[in-house]
Amino acid sequence: MIHPVWTQIAWTLLWAGFLGLQFILSAAEDVKDVQHSPVLHKQKREWRYNILLAFEELPPQNLPQQIGQLLNTRAGTNTQFKISGEGVDGVNDLFAVNKAGEIFVMATLDREKKSSYKLKAHLVDTITKQPLDDDIEFTVKVQDVNDHAPVFSETYTGSIRERSRQGAAVLTVRATDADDPTSPNGNVTYKLLNGIQYFSIHSTTGEITVQDNKLDRETQSQYILTVQASDLPGSPGGLSTTTIVTININDINDNMATFKKGFFSFKVRENEGPQFTVGTLPVEDRDEKQNKKPTFIVQNFNDIFYVEPDDQSDGALKLRKNLDYETSSTYSFKVEVREDNVAQPPDNQGSMLTTVQVYITVIDVDKPPVFSKAEYTFDVLEGPIRNKVIGSVSARDPDRTNYRIK
Structure with a gap:
């Protein structure tokens, strides 16, 4: 199976033959219609161009790759096109131009490291080494290919009360994609791979909400969800990654004692x-x-x-x-x-x-006997004692058994 990156590149390379029209040195005099030349023109002779496009991640076997064509009415046997600027240092040049004015990408580019290059085009006399026209600046824009999957920087933990209403927010996840954020390559969408009967996720914001008010802590107190982030939404060849989201269900008083x-x-x-x-x-x-x-x-x-x-x-x-x-x-x-x-x-x-x-x-507990009075007082006459009984005390057993008292 052909990798989707190379499929995308292959289709785009069909346009390479037309790139020569994007960078033209015209000999026409007094040209006024220059709307498609967004940067620079001059009255007698003008450079007309659009930004040149070069794909990133071209494999070495597909290099060099032509991305544009320089034309000039002064070009001839004793002239030479040259380029200078970013990526052209004379040692490990990223870009090159031949005698015919064809501009080439010489090495694999990485848009995530550098997305565009500012260059200048020159036309010089090979004998006198003098320029035959004003230099012109142009830009090589590196076209993105889907070579990075979305990345989650963390796992997530959140909580929500049981019996929460439908639509109640739990937390928001976020994945980043190093590809061009203005293209589908860097457009991230989200999807829940499980727990969809209890939770839902917004496909673009990553916000997780309660799907239905059926959350019951006494039935299940924690949910482990798997969230998938994918790029190239709706198109084949997208890349994806997953993260784990732990949701704890907080208790409320919903059970009667x-x-x-x-x-x-x-x-x-x-x-x-x-x-x-x-x-x-x-x-x-x-x-x-x-x-x-x-x-x-x-x-x-x-x-x-x-x-x-x-x-x-x-x-x-x-x-x-x-x-x-x-x-x-x-x-x-x-x-x-x-x-x-x-x-x-x-x-x-x-x-x-x-x-x-x-x-x-x-x-029943055996309680001690209880006297009828707390204190008894008896009077005794002095002198010989005729009656040895001087008085009496009484007590009773408060228990139901009513034992005899000694």
Whole structure:
């Protein structure tokens, strides 16, 4: 298969035979029509020319390559055309002209290093070495071929909130192409090679946007996209390159906190004090920790029990005051979980368990006997003691067992 660069060159070389018309030394007198000569003319005799074109990257076997023709009515047996200027130093000349005035490219050019050359044309007498006409400047413009692929200077990382609207911008990628930016060779377009159901990319600006508001961090928290940059858009023979784009999905509060089961049962000793944690009511919330904000409501007995979120945002069931086994040995109540500011509808709608039944069993603790009074006072008469009993104290067992007191 012929490389597209050489295909492009081959078609262009068909025009080489016409380049001699681009650089003419006319002998006509008083010529006034010089619109196609953009730089210089004179009244008696004029140089007419367009910019000479030379392709870059010509292989050595195709050199030298003719790019133009000098003509002058004074040219003859004892005259010689010469050129000077950029790329003509007498040692490693890039350009040369023969006795017939044919201008040649002598070496491979690189437009990305130098895109044009300023030269002068001379006609001299080979005997006297004197010029036969004024010198004229002309330009050799190096024509671009598609010899550079687009280049990404980096890989990219961006982020976007889950549930973002369609069209929300994520980030912009950019590739550069060393070829002529004014030609299709340097015209870069972009394409996503994967993830097109979630993201899209603008073909010319490289901006990546959300394709649909289906982003769900709990389903997929990161996307690795491959972006392709290509030149020669819409034409065969284009060159391309790729880069990796990592997109992280940021969490929002779009899952309602729910209990993991419908009932919980705990045992607690009656001698535990306020703020004691009776047990934990685990909840399920797929959001990240900073977006888990449940609140808990105890229905009935909220003067004795309360629930607050712990470090894991589960419900910590705690005591407001001491329990008394002899007053009540069991408790049964419901606890509700709520969460405000959840995106609607929540992702877990239809599977939410927001109320649970809680059973509490109070464990009896053997308490010490209790005297009927804190202090007893007895009076005894002085003198001989006839009755050895001077008084009595009483105590009782506060436990339900009501053991005898010694």
